[in-house]
Amino acid sequence: MPKADGYFRAGEAHLNAKLTDAKVRHIRRSSAALDELARRFSVGKSAIHRARIGETWAHLPNAKTVRAR
Numbered sequence: 001m002p003k004a005d006g007y008f009r010a011g012e013a014h015l016n017a018k019l020t021d022a023k024v025r026h027i028r029r030s031s032a033a034l035d036e037l038a039r040r041f042s043v044g045k046s047a048i049h050r051a052r053i054g055e056t057w058a059h060l061p062n063a064k065t066v067r068a069r
Contacts, residue, residue: 011024011059018043019043021060
């Protein structure tokens with residue numbers, strides 16, 4: 001939801017964030033399955049996938065890129 005001053009809160013600054021910058025860095029380094037990470041961090045598999053590829057948490061560097069099929 002946009003703030004009155006025109007910006008969106010991203011990452012840990014978002015009021016409903018369940019992940020932290022450190023957790024997202026761990027997710028991006030990890031080769032563990034999405035469902036395992038989702039259980040560990042109490043979020044959905046799609047949240048893990050989107051953080052891993054950089055669709056969310058884009059302000060953090062080193063997101064994995066997804067190849068077109």
